Amino acid sequence: MREETDLAASRSGRGPEHDVDPIDVPGFVEAIVGAIDVRDVEALRGLVADLHETDLARLLEALPASERPRMIELLGSDFDFTALTELDETVRVQILQELSTQTVVEGLRDLDSDDAVYILEDLDEAEKQEILAQLPIPERATLQRSLDFPEESAGRRMQTEFIALPPFWTVGQALDYIGETDGLPEVFFEVFVVNPTFRLSGSVPLDRLLRTKRGVKIGEVVTADRHVVNVTDDQEDVARVFERYNLISAPVVDEAGRLVGVLTVDDIVDVIQEEADEDLKALGGVAGDEELSDSFWYIARSRFTWLFLNLIAANLASFVISMFEDELQKMVALAVLMPIVASQGGNAGTQTMTVAVRALATRELRTSNAGRIIARELLVGLFNGVVFAVIMAVVVFARFGVADLGFVIALAMIINLVAAALGGILIPLTLNRFKIDPAVSSGPFVTTITDVVGFFAFLGIASLWFQT
Incomplete structure (x- = not known):
C-alpha cells in the first residue's frame, strides 16, 4: 500500500x-x-x-x-x-x-x-x-x-511562430482571428503589426488589445518596439537587454527589417543559465560544455590544457625559489613561511579576478570606469595587505622570536596583495582587449603573478635584510 x-x-x-x-x-x-x-x-x-x-x-x-x-x-x-x-x-x-x-x-x-x-x-x-x-x-x-x-545567436534561439497582423485590421477582427484560427502559438504576450512587405511597425500587448473597443484599428493602438533584436545578435547581449529592461518578449528581425521570429523570457532564462554556467566552469579551468554525462576521455582532454598551464606556472615559481636556495638552508623558517605569502596573494588575486571577469561579462566594467575600478582594487589590496602584514608580523614574532623576520614577511605580504589586486583586474582587462575570453585565460596568469611575486618578494627581502 x-x-x-x-x-x-x-x-x-x-x-x-x-x-x-x-x-x-x-x-x-x-x-x-x-x-x-x-x-x-x-x-x-x-x-x-x-x-x-x-x-x-x-x-x-x-x-x-x-x-x-x-x-x-x-x-x-x-x-x-x-x-x-x-x-x-x-x-x-x-x-x-x-x-x-x-x-x-x-x-x-x-x-x-x-x-x-x-x-x-x-x-x-x-x-x-x-x-x-x-x-x-x-x-x-x-x-x-x-x-x-550562427550558433548562440538570436536567430538560433528565436521562435518562428508568432501572430502578425496588418495595421488596417480592427481590434475585433484581430480577436476573432486569434480565437478561431488553428496553428497559432500556444503562448504569446503580444501581436505584431507589419506592413505588406512584413517589415515590423510595432506591437500591441494583449492587455491593451483586450481593453480596446472592437471597432478601433490596430494601427491606432500600435506601439513602436524600442528593443528590436537582430537575428545575428549574440544571445548573451540579448539576455542583457531582457534583464535591463524587464522584457517578456522581443521581436526578431532580419537584415532588411522584416519580422522573422520572437524571443520570449523563457528562452532568455535558459541563455542566462547557460552563460553563467560556462563562466563558472571557465573560472575553474573546466570547458564550458563539460557535463556530468561526458565520457572519461573527453573530460580528461578538456581539462589537460588548464592543468598544463598551471604546471608551467608552478615550475616558474619553483625556479624563483631555487634562486634563494642558500638563504633557505640558513633559515628553515623561510621555507615554513613562504607558502603563506603566496597563498594569501593567490586568494586575493582570485577574488579580484572573479569580480572583474563577471563585470566584463555583464558590461559593467568598461573603458569609461576602468581607471576608477583599478584604483579601488589597488586601495583594497593595499589596505588588506597592511592589515594582514600586522597580523603576520605578530604571529611570526610570537612563533619564532625574530622581530626582523616578522618585518620581512609583513613587507612581502603588502607587496604581494597589491600585486594580486593589480593582476586580478589588469589581466582580465588586457585579455578582453585582445578578444580573449578572460574567464578562460585569467586564472593561470593571476596564479603565476601571485606565486612569483610572493616568493620573490619574501625571499628577496629576506636575503637583503639578513645580509645587512
Whole structure:
C-alpha cells in the first residue's frame, strides 16, 4: 500500500505532505524499467502521464542508457519531445542516434521551432539533413533557416511562430482571428503589426488589445518596439537587454527589417543559465560544455590544457625559489613561511579576478570606469595587505622570536596583495582587449603573478635584510 501511494505521488509530482521529486520516490524508476522490459505500454503511460517535461528528462537520465530510446519508442506520440531540451547534450545526442528517424521526425513536428532547432543543432550534419529531409517542406525550410544562423545567436534561439497582423485590421477582427484560427502559438504576450512587405511597425500587448473597443484599428493602438533584436545578435547581449529592461518578449528581425521570429523570457532564462554556467566552469579551468554525462576521455582532454598551464606556472615559481636556495638552508623558517605569502596573494588575486571577469561579462566594467575600478582594487589590496602584514608580523614574532623576520614577511605580504589586486583586474582587462575570453585565460596568469611575486618578494627581502 505504501509503495502504491509513493508511485501515485511520483506521477502527480507531489507527496502527501510536501513536494516530492518523482525520480527519488522508492521503486519509481524500477517500475519504469519493469514496464519497458515487458513492453507494457499502458502501465508505462500511466506512470509518466503527469510528469512535467523537466521530470521526464530527469527520468531519462536516471534510466540505463539502453532503456532510454526504448521508452520513447514505446510511448510514441505520448512522449513529450520537449523533455529532450532539458537533457545534457551528450545524453540527448546518444538518444537521438538510437531512435529511428521517423520517431524523431514525428516528435519534432509537435515542437515549437526554437525547441526543434535546439534538439537538431548538436547532431552531425548528415544526421541533421536525414531528419530534415523527411519533414514537410514548410517546416523543413523554417528549421533550416534557423540552423543557418550562427550558433548562440538570436536567430538560433528565436521562435518562428508568432501572430502578425496588418495595421488596417480592427481590434475585433484581430480577436476573432486569434480565437478561431488553428496553428497559432500556444503562448504569446503580444501581436505584431507589419506592413505588406512584413517589415515590423510595432506591437500591441494583449492587455491593451483586450481593453480596446472592437471597432478601433490596430494601427491606432500600435506601439513602436524600442528593443528590436537582430537575428545575428549574440544571445548573451540579448539576455542583457531582457534583464535591463524587464522584457517578456522581443521581436526578431532580419537584415532588411522584416519580422522573422520572437524571443520570449523563457528562452532568455535558459541563455542566462547557460552563460553563467560556462563562466563558472571557465573560472575553474573546466570547458564550458563539460557535463556530468561526458565520457572519461573527453573530460580528461578538456581539462589537460588548464592543468598544463598551471604546471608551467608552478615550475616558474619553483625556479624563483631555487634562486634563494642558500638563504633557505640558513633559515628553515623561510621555507615554513613562504607558502603563506603566496597563498594569501593567490586568494586575493582570485577574488579580484572573479569580480572583474563577471563585470566584463555583464558590461559593467568598461573603458569609461576602468581607471576608477583599478584604483579601488589597488586601495583594497593595499589596505588588506597592511592589515594582514600586522597580523603576520605578530604571529611570526610570537612563533619564532625574530622581530626582523616578522618585518620581512609583513613587507612581502603588502607587496604581494597589491600585486594580486593589480593582476586580478589588469589581466582580465588586457585579455578582453585582445578578444580573449578572460574567464578562460585569467586564472593561470593571476596564479603565476601571485606565486612569483610572493616568493620573490619574501625571499628577496629576506636575503637583503639578513645580509645587512
